[in-house]
Amino acid sequence: MRPSGRTPEQLRPITITRQYTCHAEGSVLVEFGRTKVLCTATVTEGVPRFLKGKGQGWVTAEYGMLPRSTHSRMHREAASGKQGGRTLEIQRLIARSLRAAVDLTKLGENTITVDCDVLQADGGTRTASITGACVALADALNWMQEKGTLKTNPMNFMVAAVSVGIYEGIPVCDLDYDEDSSAETDMNLVMTETGKMIEIQGTAEGEPFSQEELMQLLELGKQGIQQIIQHQRQALV
Amino acid sequence: MRPSGRTPEQLRPITITRQYTCHAEGSVLVEFGRTKVLCTATVTEGVPRFLKGKGQGWVTAEYGMLPRSTHSRMHREAASGKQGGRTLEIQRLIARSLRAAVDLTKLGENTITVDCDVLQADGGTRTASITGACVALADALNWMQEKGTLKTNPMNFMVAAVSVGIYEGIPVCDLDYDEDSSAETDMNLVMTETGKMIEIQGTAEGEPFSQEELMQLLELGKQGIQQIIQHQRQALV
Amino acid sequence: MRPSGRTPEQLRPITITRQYTCHAEGSVLVEFGRTKVLCTATVTEGVPRFLKGKGQGWVTAEYGMLPRSTHSRMHREAASGKQGGRTLEIQRLIARSLRAAVDLTKLGENTITVDCDVLQADGGTRTASITGACVALADALNWMQEKGTLKTNPMNFMVAAVSVGIYEGIPVCDLDYDEDSSAETDMNLVMTETGKMIEIQGTAEGEPFSQEELMQLLELGKQGIQQIIQHQRQALV
Amino acid sequence: MRPSGRTPEQLRPITITRQYTCHAEGSVLVEFGRTKVLCTATVTEGVPRFLKGKGQGWVTAEYGMLPRSTHSRMHREAASGKQGGRTLEIQRLIARSLRAAVDLTKLGENTITVDCDVLQADGGTRTASITGACVALADALNWMQEKGTLKTNPMNFMVAAVSVGIYEGIPVCDLDYDEDSSAETDMNLVMTETGKMIEIQGTAEGEPFSQEELMQLLELGKQGIQQIIQHQRQALV
Amino acid sequence: MRPSGRTPEQLRPITITRQYTCHAEGSVLVEFGRTKVLCTATVTEGVPRFLKGKGQGWVTAEYGMLPRSTHSRMHREAASGKQGGRTLEIQRLIARSLRAAVDLTKLGENTITVDCDVLQADGGTRTASITGACVALADALNWMQEKGTLKTNPMNFMVAAVSVGIYEGIPVCDLDYDEDSSAETDMNLVMTETGKMIEIQGTAEGEPFSQEELMQLLELGKQGIQQIIQHQRQALV
Amino acid sequence: MRPSGRTPEQLRPITITRQYTCHAEGSVLVEFGRTKVLCTATVTEGVPRFLKGKGQGWVTAEYGMLPRSTHSRMHREAASGKQGGRTLEIQRLIARSLRAAVDLTKLGENTITVDCDVLQADGGTRTASITGACVALADALNWMQEKGTLKTNPMNFMVAAVSVGIYEGIPVCDLDYDEDSSAETDMNLVMTETGKMIEIQGTAEGEPFSQEELMQLLELGKQGIQQIIQHQRQALV
Helix, strand or coil: CCCCCCCCCCCCEEEEEEEECCCCCCEEEEEEECEEEEEEEEEEECCCHHHCCCCCEEEEEEEEEEECHHHCCCCCHHHCCCCCHHHHHHHHHHHHHHHCEEEEHHHCCEEEEEEEEECCCCHHHHHHHHHHHHHHHHHHHHHHHCCCCCCCEEEEEEEEEEEEECCCCEECCCHHHHHHHHCCCEEEEECCCCCCEEEEEEEECCCCEEEHHHHHHHHHHHHHHHHHHHHHHHHHH | CCCCCCCCCCCCCCCEEEEECCCCEEEEEEEECCCCEEEEEEEECCCCCHCCCCCEEEEEEEEEEEECCCCCCCCHHHHHHCHHHHHHHHHHHHHHHHHHHHHHHHHCCEEEEEEEEEEEEECCCCHHHHHHHHHHHHHHHHHHHCCCCCCCCCCCCCCEEEEEECCCCCCEEEEHHHHHCCCEEEEEEEECCCCEEEEEEEEEECCCCHHHHHHHHHHHHHHHHHHHHHHHHHCCC | CCCCCCCCCCCCCCCECCCCCCCCEEEEEEEEEEEEEEEEEEEECCCCCCHCCCCEEEEEEEEEEECCCCCCCCCCHHHCCCCCHHHHHHHHHHHHHHHCCCCCCHHCEEEEEEEEEECCCCCCCCHHHHHHHHHHHHHHHHHHHHHHCCCCCCCCCEEEEEEEEEEECEEEEEECCCHCCCEEEEEEEECCCCCCCCEEEEEEEECECCCCHHHHHHHHHHHHHHHHHHHHHHHHH | CCCCCCCCCCCCCEEEEEEECCHHHHHEEEEEEEEEEEEEEEECCCCCCCCCCCCEEEEEEEECCCCCCCCCCCCCHHHHCCCHEEEEEHHHHHHHHHHHCCCHHHCCCEEEEEEEEEEECCCCCCCCCCHHHHHHHHHHHHHHHHHCCCCCCEECCCCEEEEEECCCCCCEEECCCCCCCCCEEEEEEEEEEECCEEEEEECCCCCCHHHHHHHHHHHHHHHHHHHHHHHHHHHHC | CCCCCCCCCCCCCEEEEECCCCCCEEEEEEEEEEEEEEEEEEEEEEHHHHHCCCCCCCCEEEEECCCCCCCCCCCHHHHCCCCHHHHHHHHHHHHHHHHHEHHHHHCCCCEEEEEEEECCCCCCCCHHHHHHHHHHHHHHHHHHHHCCCCCCCCEEECEEEEEEEEEEEEEECCCHHHHCCCEEEEEEEECCCCCCCEEEEEEEECEEEEEHHHHHHHHHHHHHHHHHHHHHHHHHH | CCCCCCCCCCCCCEEEEEECCCCCEEEEEEEECCEEEEEEEEEEECCCCCCCCCCCCCEEEEEEEEECHHHHHCCCCCHHCCCCCCHHHHHHHHHHHHCCECHHHHHCCCEEEEEEEECCCCCCCCHHHHHHHHHHHHHHHHHHHHCCCCCCEEEECCCEEEEEEEEEEEEEECCCCHHHHHCEEEEEEEECCCCCEEEEEEEEECCCCCHHHHHHHHHHHHHHHHHHHHHHHHHHH
């Protein structure tokens, strides 16, 4: 039995709210149960130095947690003077996932920066971030088309993410904090709406896992992501 | 005429939402018009080193802006490796204002840290922060009393803050971004519910101001703060 | 009775020594009693990036304390790797005050940087800094005129500053360290030689203060600044 | 055809040299073809603060590249003042992999730090690092047993790692730099000598990949790791 | 002919002013011609961690230049977030020189920190710093004896320093900035009042130098230091 | 008797291995007994800003120690966020020594960066670094000539370095760690193959030293460097 009473394949309630704040070209509040992340997409002209003159765009991401988004207060990274390894790892993952969704050559020499800031954390902040960031990115690309900056939409497909893991011996989908903190294996999957994989990151926190368990987790993740992509589509209608 | 159509003494709509997030001992979303700040109060045992063994508590504050809370994206302070001068100045102001509201000797050897994170900025983020932080602090102190950590409530009085300034020659109250960015004089006032002053910080951005103008600004600020304190009281009922 | 035996409105002995060091375009040692600050003004061609091509100049300031300018040794900010919040706050205040004294459009695309380094501290280092910095700035502007870089003098008026506060219930002017460290209210005033205000920063360290007390402090500060401006004028003869 | 002329499943020549330097409790030079990593294991008494008094040990890792281990010179991270995101991500991966190999409760309150420093890079530095680090760790644990610090050997099983990827449409094992820099999909696998998985990290650099491709990569990786573990065993005889 | 008209062996006018500032246990302004350095010695109880419980004391030093102590303004090290290599090198040299002058076992578990801050620079700031720092250290040790903290004086002998160099082919003593910036060889000597050497640091800036030239520089330096030690003795009377 | 059984003037076995790694334009492993340093020289087009347009090149150096190159593990400078004073001092020394060996005007607007990374430390890492770096530099200059970037060889002469010191009262050459850590006087000499001096850095760690002792050390160092230069020459054949 999962602490939340969910069945193994059951996701938490998911809500995706667009135009959550007023300044950004895309602004999305994504909620996976009690996990809440604000994702804003900013469009700026120009590209980083290593891309100058190559006729393509760039998509990048930054991630942060508000100090008291968690059970006990975390230090503020701005105050301690650097982003921790976990933060850097997550924002690199978000950025790679978003770039996979976009044809950068159709973006022109423009950069889109997606900020994912966790307002409240209850497990799965990175998968919620990717899911919300993709909607914010879609909004920013639409904004560019409406403004006439882009002629065609550079988005290849929507991407979404979910966590899966082995909790008390049973593969489960979309772990909350209670499950996540005691799971034996923890895996994050990023997939496209076409059912293909962009990222798979699995870690044995306790016992190593077998290939059979890996297959079960993949199966759970695949069906979870399909549902999440439905939520994205409904939000974008 | 003010850009928003308000009269000189008119505040923006103010809302104060308690228990906005679930983990913190006090969690308040404060809105002054389009300015939205999330204020969370965290209680921890112990005090900073310079207070150890003195039998009193401590109240401190940290402030940050989400990168795209503003018109154009600001860099993320965690990524650039330090908090800017404006950030440090504001969080020192918030902390001093809150400490003035509390009898630290009644707090025991406990520390309350109030984080003010700006989700959306439209002028007056520091005055909104102080206003919301005081409600979050009140909630945290109530939590301590309910838990039995405190026998008496250490709060002396509520404090609230408002900005006043001279915009196109006319003293106005609670400036939004359009006014703030072109005001000749900009002043922030922090006052108690008993009508006394805790902080006054006024700056001539353009022309120096006369003592008469200062008096007008004080008068406007005083009546604005009285209304804001009404909002705090209603929120705490 | 004040610890120093001064009357409430009495300033400490003030001396302003120009050309204190040999390299800077303006170099002033300012002394308010035992508080000694070396203020040097440096002229450089060009302006910060945000002003390029706007046909105006810039005035900025930096502030520091020698490690043993104080009663007990402070850490060296260069060694600890960052300037503290108090330092940043003070140097922002000095810079704003100096900019208010100058017509930046008459300065051409030049930058003047004023460094205020405290050799010995006994309260009031920020007000002494502003007072001395304004003289160093005047010297640097004269140097530019003599050199032919400037045709007209961009200085609008001299500015000076003083601290006022409520010490043992009585409003006093130009607090030394003994008074400052136990004052109930502490206020810094920056005014022009024309009697107008540029900055007012007041803080209730203990009890909140009333508007009546504020008026008394303003009155004390105004007459103190008038005397300080006399010292500036005599120094510049 | 692979640039090196290898068959898809063929590893590069692997050599593992123990006691490569003289001070460390474990010191291993691992070579995967032209990739050369020096792995040293250091034993220290005590554990990090978060583990104090829990009666268990800790294993951690740090990773670095010499500035000219690569084709063009990289900046020195010590000089630029921080470790980059890639570095932090890799050293977290190495550390997790090593901890999975060890029963920390049998280690006592001791810490083993494994440093992986890349002398020469030609793709696969993280998988070579894990492979060599595990041998250095085994040596350090043997050293502790010989010295009498440990009664039983805390090592559960050897772990090794290999990269797999899709290069020009074909799944291949142990990618060198030429392959790595143009692979469509890149995956790192960490497995135990018992054939179970500890980490799987796969990324679509170009096209998303299908589950069938994932299966092929897993199969290639599994047989590659079995061979690598043979090299570890021979080195430890 | 030297730019200053001095003979090759002639020092600049040297003045040593004690009690230059009021808070430090030793406070000395040392002037070598236009080079002016403020040296303050601070006594604190306790020693750095690596010396705890060894029954001995410690002497350390820090060095800094005010931003406009030089011809053109240098950046402020506190603002740029780190001390440069030259600064660290000089403060390490000062500290080693002072420790050589003191019997640390007679100092008890106390630390003396000497801050050398350059108010005005015209060549030879490091040798002036050592010379002044030694007088400030002597004053601090006397203060400790008067206060009863020390029973015997831990000072072994006075130390002083001078620069020598080859300027336009001729060995000269106590180089000013004009000489220093174009000297072919530059050497700093630290010696005791007993005529022995503590530090010798010579660098060929242009042509390498012969052993014969080294001998000439040593001879010049030795007689220069003897004169400087006379100035120290007179100052301490 | 020296701990190693060497006679006072006897060097440790010296080996210089060229082409130790494959990417750098010059790559040398230098061994002075158990001290092993990897020196790589990197050629890049362009010069630092302060040299732009002056028609000359630049040679610089960086130095680092692997964390477990030493008896007990040192912290990793990249992780602690800055290079220590000793590191900066050594890399400045290496760079100055190399620049003395090269006619920068013949180098064109190119920069050569030599990285010296200590794989194993047993005393004398800075002198081994200079010795190996000079060979790596020679290889890089040859590479530039072969490539046609340079018409003439800018190298004036080879430079090499050795440490000398007074160990248990007796002057000895090429100190290992056991000697170095208890020597009374420690001196590093950098000389040219023509027998002239580039750097002399001597420090009295215990007793100050006399000029007679200095002469003995110089004599020992001179003959040691002559032998080391023979090793450089043989390596470059």
